[in-house]
Amino acid sequence: MTDTSLKATNNDDHSVGMDYLEKLSSRLVTLYLPLGIIMVSLLFPFYWMALTAIKPDDQLLDFARVNPFWTTAPTFKHIYKLLFESQYPLWLWNTMYVAVCATMLSIIASVMAAYSIVRLRYKGAQLVGMLIFLAYLVPPSILFIPLASVIYSYGLFDSPLALILVYPTILIPFSTWLLMGYFKSIPYELEECALIDGATRWQILTRIVLPLAIPGLISAFIFSFTLCWNEFIYALTFLSSNENKTIPVAIVNEFVDGDIYRWGSLMAGALMGSLPLVILYAFFVEHYVSAMTGAVKE
């Protein structure tokens, strides 16, 4: 008893000692100030984007009369124009459609691949795991030219199906590695019991492994969804008609014109294009973090 209490007091003393060393003033300079500066610089572009989106045209470029860091007469004109007078709803639908389909496809493929690599351990599973990791390292920038000719020869050019089939090449390697980590953490004994009771591998996967790996599935799902939404170069290369475009491509291509007041509608487009993802992110912060760090740590 004395031993443990001694330890406890030691620890207490220690942490008190640390606090004593760091006075509030020094913490202010070494911690809060730099942190504050970094946070402000990270957030400022978004603030500026949102502010520009709701500024009326006459305040947009007039920095002399009105303080540009604030607006006195917010207007929803730009956002209204975007939502009701442009094809934004259609682009939003395209993006959602492509992202959801590509993500579902990749998750199904990744679950099966990850499970068989980790648990079936067929001949060469290690090698396949390594190859999938290497596939993760192949960037879209070196694939889009040959892929354009592949897509063209399959007759998929300017079709959302092209993106649904191509995006999994980015998502599968990532999700497979993430899910491999989750599957490894599930005790093998559970599967053994089921095997003895006569369950097939498929039953084990759907009834035992998947329910236990739900947090991993959510992480893989929303992170993949975000990656799809973010993807630009494939969508730019494979889609040509206006009504098939995804949000990033559409906003960059359709809203950039010579108008001096274009910034209002451009920023409204950027804001409304990011908002769905930011809202999704707000609900699943922990899953995002574990997806990001999990795939790297493995």
Added chain:
Amino acid sequence: MSEQALPMARQRLAIAEPTAWERLVTNRNWLGFWFMMPAAAILILFLAYPLFLGVWLSFTDTRIGRDGVFIGLENYEWLSDDSIFLQSIFNTVLYTTVASIVKFALGLYLALLLNERVPFKAIVRSIVLIPFIVPTVLSALAFWWIYDTQFSIISWSLKQLGLLDTNIDFLGNPFNARVSVIIANIWRGVPFVAITLLAGLQTVSPSLYEAATLDGATRWQIFRYITYPLLTPIIAVVMTFSVLFTFTDFQLIWVLTRGGPVNATHLMATLSYQRAILGGRLGEGAAIATSMIPFLVVAIMVSFYGLQKRKWQQGENND
């Protein structure tokens, strides 16, 4: 462990004559093959095959709408005399080096700050990640507006503070344009580096820090001899990814400068897009894209080394 299950299955099969179906559902190699099928099909059709096709295209004079003929190394010979291509290599290396070093320094610094006791830590951490979540092209548009020649908010603020008389021409002259795109890239990349390194920092056992503090180590010594060595494996992986994505960056440049002014910010990815898709010379574009591969291989080797080291440090025999 899994080996225990197999003999039982074999016994059962010996009693009941094994049908083809039964063999399929119990033989792990067959089963593994079918489980791998969907992923393998997609990755082979849309990743491995295009990768080889890209290398092949780079040896042909293919144009959009016309099949090419094999012309050997002609594309590469042509490119090696092309000053724009050489400049794009220089730009890419410069862009990657500067951006990665700053991203690493700032990211590590931010991770160390976030590892301290900070009020509302969870909220702060989730705010830090927002630049990573928002689609790159859309935040690049915001940077484009911030970098506007006439109505830049930065120029305006600096003029208000009396530090400047004229507007900064952010994207108009080569030097400024390079600095501007690098800053935008750093802004986009720091959260990823910081959050992943923070995850690494949180796995370092506090008892090590306590022991070092008791031995009278200074803050720098603690960082240099405890934090940094334990963090090296994760740094290797994070930086490999960071270098990889910076080296092959396309979106940011395409929105901000499209490679201008006078090709000062053309990266290899943007140049290959311009030549192949806009110019229609698929073969030449593919040659530019293929030239990126050697650089990527180096990055992968570094990553592999980092992973190996990590396993070794954990003393984990990876089954």
